[in-house]
Amino acid sequence: MQEKNGDSALETGQKTPAIPGKRRHRGDFMSPETRSAVMSRIRGKDTGPERAVADALRARGWEFETHARDLPGRPDILFRQAMVAVFIDGDFWHGWRFPLWKDKLSEKWEAKIEATRRRDARNFRKLRRDGWKVIRIWEHQVNGDLVRCVQRVEQALPKRRRESLTRSRKSSRRQG
DSSP states (O other): OBOTTSOBHHHHTOOOOOOTTOOOOOOOSSOHHHHHHHHHTOOSSSOHHHHHHHHHHHHTTOOOBOSOTTSTTOOSEEETTTTEEEEEEOTTTTTTTGGGTGGGSOHHHHHHHHHHHHHHHHHHHHHHHTTOEEEEEEHHHHHHOHHHHHHHHHHHSOHHHHHHHHHHHHHHHHHO
C-alpha cells in the first residue's frame, strides 16, 4: 500500500490490513533479562482496572466476592445471590480485537493469547449454562468510562436491591 508521496502505511502511522499468512512481528526490542523483569511485575488479579470497578461499586453500596475459586474462570467480581459474574480483562492478555493485531506477535505469543481467548469462551459458556449472567468489561472501557462500566454491572443486578439501596440512603440522609 503506497501513499502519493511513496511512503508506506507503516511509515505514515496508518494501520495496514493483515495479510493472510504474513507476519508483521519484528522481534523483541528488549533483552531477555529486561523482558523478564517487566513481565514479572504484571499482576494477574487486583489490577488497576479491577480495583477501579470494585471501588466504584463499593462506593455505591454493593457487596460482592472477588476471585471466587469455585467457579470457572474465577470471576473478578461476583454477586452470588444475583448470579452475576463480572470479568475485567486486559486488552492485550485477553485479546480484544485480536484478529486485527495477532500477526504483530511472535507465534508463541499468538498461540498463548489465542489459548486464553478459547479458555475465556469456554468458562463463559459454562457459567451461562449454569444460569449465571456474565459481564465482560475490557480494560479500555474502564479507562474510558468507569461510570458506564459500573452502570452495566448495576443493570444486571436485581432491581429491588437497587431500589432498596436508594431508599435506605435517602432515609439515612433525612435522619442525619
